[in-house]
Amino acid sequence: MKAIKIFSSVLRALLPLIIIPVSVYANVSGTCSSCHTMHNSQNGSTLVAEAQTSLMADSCVGCHSSSGTDTIITIGGSQVPIVYNTTAYPDKPLAGGNFYHVATDDAYGHNVWGISDPDATLTNAPGSTNSCGGGGGILTGCHFSLAVDPSLNTTMMAKGKNGCEGCHLSVKHHSVDPVAGQPENDASGWYRGLSGHYASHFSPLVPGIESSDWEQNPSSSNHNVYSARSDDYIQFNDDSSSPTITAYCVGCHETIHNQLEANVWIRHPADILLPEIGEYSSYDPVDSYNPTVPVGWTDISNRTRSTAAVICLSCHRAHGSQYPDMLRWDYTTMIANGGENNTGCFVCHSEKD
Ligand code: HEC
Ligand code: HEC
Ligand code: HEC
Ligand code: HEC
Ligand code: HEC
Ligand code: HEC
Incomplete structure (x- = not known):
C-alpha cells in the first residue's frame, strides 16, 4: 500500500498544474489523465503494480485519503470527499465518519x-x-x-x-446526480454507490437523498436523508419493495437485527418508527433534525414526524469514528440520572438523563 500512497502524493503535486473549473458536486470532471492511466506506466516508470479497475491511476483508498486535515480536497476539476485523514481525526468528518483510528485500533470502525x-x-x-x-x-x-x-x-x-x-458495490463516478433534494436512482449508482448483489430487501439497492457536501457542515436543513421501514424489527423480512439503509447493514450483520422475541427486545430495534408519545415526543427530526442522531424515513420524499424511524446509523457511523464500536458519540458519557444531557441516547430517551 505504501507505493500507492507515495504515488498518490506525486499525483496530487502535479494536479494543480491542470486548470479546470471546479464542479460543485455531481459527477467527476477534469482531464482523464488526472484519474486514469492508459498503460499503467508513464515515462518508463511503473505507476501502480496491482491491476486497477477502470484503469484507475490510484486506488479507492489513495484518492479518498489525505495527509492534511481537510475532508474535501480538489483533484483536477473535482472535489474529492476524504474518508481517511492519515495524520489526525478531522474536525469536520464527513457523514460516514473517518477511518483515522481504524488504522491503529480495530474497535473504532470497519x-x-x-x-x-x-x-x-x-x-x-x-x-x-x-x-x-x-x-x-x-x-x-x-x-x-x-x-x-x-x-x-x-x-x-x-x-x-x-x-x-x-460495500460500495454500485459506485458510478461518471454518473449524473439527480437534482439536489431528489432521491438517488439506478443511473446515479444509488445512495453513495451502496448496494448489495441483488435488488432484494436482504441485499438492497439503497435509496436516499444526498447532502451536497457529504454533511461536512450538517444542519437541520443540510443533511442526508436515509431510507427506513416501520415494521422490520420482529423478523428481518426479505421484501424487495422497501429496501433500506438498515437492511443494507444487515446484509452482512443478519442476526443483529432479530430484535423482538416473545414481545421482549433482545436487541435495540432499528427500522422501527420513532414513537410520537412519551419521552420520544421531544425529538422532532422534521423541524429540528439532529445530525449526530439521524433517523430514516419510510418515504424519503415526504418526511413527516410520524414516519421517522430508528436506523443503524442513528447510533453508528458507517466507516469509523473517534469512539469504540464506531458510535456517533461517547457512550461512556451516557449516564442515567446523571444530570441534564441532550446528546446521544438522550436525544430519543429524553427522560433518562
Ligand atoms: C476525478 C477523477 C476522474 C476523471 C477526471 C475521469 N475519471 Fe473516469 N473514472 C473515475 C473513477 C473513480 C472510475 C471508477 C469506476 C466508476 O466509478 O465507475 C472511473 C471510471 C471510468 C470508466 C468505466 C466506467 C464507466 O462509467 O464507463 C470509463 C470508461 C472512464 N472512467 C472514462 C473516463 C474518461 C474518458 C475521462 C476523461 C474524459 C475520465 N474517465 C475522467 C474517475 C475519473
Ligand atoms: C482518481 C480518484 C478516485 C478514485 C481512484 C476513486 N474515487 Fe471515489 N470519488 C472521486 C471523486 C472526485 C469523487 C466526487 C465525485 C462527486 O462529486 O460525486 C468521488 C466520490 C466517491 C463517492 C461518493 C459518491 C457520492 O454519491 O457522493 C464514493 C462512495 C466513492 N467515491 C467511492 C470510491 C470507491 C469505492 C473507489 C474504488 C473503486 C473510488 N471511489 C475510487 C475520486 C476517486
Ligand atoms: C461497511 C461498509 C462500507 C465500507 C467498507 C466503506 N464504506 Fe464508504 N460509505 C458507506 C456508507 C453506509 C456511507 C454513507 C454514510 C452516511 O451517509 O451516513 C458511505 C459513504 C462514503 C462516502 C461519502 C462521504 C461520507 O462520509 O458520507 C465516500 C466518499 C465513501 N464512502 C468512500 C469509501 C471508501 C474510499 C472506502 C474504503 C476506504 C469506503 N467508503 C468503505 C459504507 C462503507
Ligand atoms: C460487506 C459487509 C458489511 C456491511 C455491508 C456492513 N458491515 Fe459492519 N462489519 C463487517 C465486518 C466483516 C466486521 C468485523 C470486522 C471489522 O470490525 O471490520 C464489521 C464490524 C462492524 C462493527 C463493529 C466494529 C468494531 O470493530 O468493533 C459495527 C458497529 C458495524 N460493523 C456496523 C455496521 C453498520 C452500521 C453497517 C451499515 C452502515 C455495516 N456494519 C455494514 C462487515 C460489514
Ligand atoms: C440505539 C443505538 C444503536 C442502534 C440503533 C444500533 N446499534 Fe449497534 N451498537 C450500539 C452500541 C452502544 C454498541 C456497543 C456495544 C453495546 O453496548 O452493546 C453497538 C455494537 C454493535 C456491533 C458490535 C458488536 C460486537 O460484537 O462487537 C455491531 C456489529 C453493531 N452494533 C451493528 C449494528 C447494526 C447492523 C445495527 C442496525 C441493525 C445497529 N448496530 C443498530 C448501539 C446501536
Ligand atoms: C433514534 C432514537 C433512539 C436512540 C438514539 C436510542 N434509542 Fe433506544 N429505543 C428507541 C426506540 C424507538 C425504542 C423502542 C421503543 C418501543 O418499545 O416502542 C428503543 C428502545 C430501547 C430500549 C428497550 C426499552 C424497552 O421498553 O424494552 C433500551 C434499553 C434502549 N432503547 C436503550 C438505548 C440506549 C442505551 C441508547 C444509546 C446507546 C439508545 N437507546 C438510543 C429509540 C432510540
Missing part, C-alpha cells in the same frame, strides 16, 4: 484493505450467518473481513468484493 489488517478480535461480521464460498473462513467465505489481501483470496466473491468495494 477494517478495510489498504488501511488496516483484518480485525484481530472480530473474525467475522458480528451477527453474520453467511458462510458462502466453501464453508467460510476469512480467505474463502464472504464478508468475514473487508481487509483481506486480495492476492490471498481464493474465491471470486472475496476477491472482487473486498475493501471499499465490499
